[in-house]
Amino acid sequence: MATVELRFSALPEHVRTARLVAAAVARRAGVDEAVLDEVRLAVGEACTRAVGLHQSNGVSAPVRVALTEDEKQFSIEVGDEAPRAAPGDRAPGAQGGEGGEPEPEGEDEMGLAVISGLVDDVEVTAGESGGVIRMTWPTTPAPLLP
Known part of the structure; x- marks a missing residue:
């Protein structure tokens, strides 16, 4: 298993740099050429979402991107450190949508909908210490040379 980490x-x-790195690593991992545009778009959406969450929550920590190549799949995890509080646990005057997600909820949901439309295998988790979007694509093993 090989992993490339980007912060x-x-x-x-x-975000553009993260998209370019993701596409290059995905290509090297054996992700089908026809899917590379989807990888770029999905990573762009996930990173844009993380940047927005950091900015709207005043988080100065970097956005994390982990690109992992396994034997039969390639995964990308985009992590943020924007806290998500329980709905009844918000600071006075703080806004939030369902599940404590920051407003504007529609914009956040739109990004997740785009990612879900691009990636068959996507998992979104969030909690007090931030969130992670994990996206996975199948790879084609490189042919063995004689």
């Missing part, structure tokens, strides 16, 4: 300041201009 970047929560600034929109770094």
Whole structure:
């Protein structure tokens, strides 16, 4: 198993770099060429969401991206450190949607809907210490040379 880790300041201009790195590592891992655009788009959505959560919650920690190559699959985890409190556990005056997600809820839900439409195997988790979007694609093993 090989893993590439990327951390970047929560600034929109770094999302493009994350997309390019993800596509390059996915290609090397054996993800089908026809799927690479979906990888780029999904990583862009996930990173843009993480940047937005960091900015709206005043989190200065970097956004984390882990690209993992297994024998038969390639996974990308985009992690943020924006806390999600329980709905009844919010600070006075804080806004939040269902499950403690920050507003604007519609924008957040739209990004997740786009990711779900691009990736068959996606898992979203969130809690007090932040959240992770894990996306997985099948790989085609490289042919063995004689």
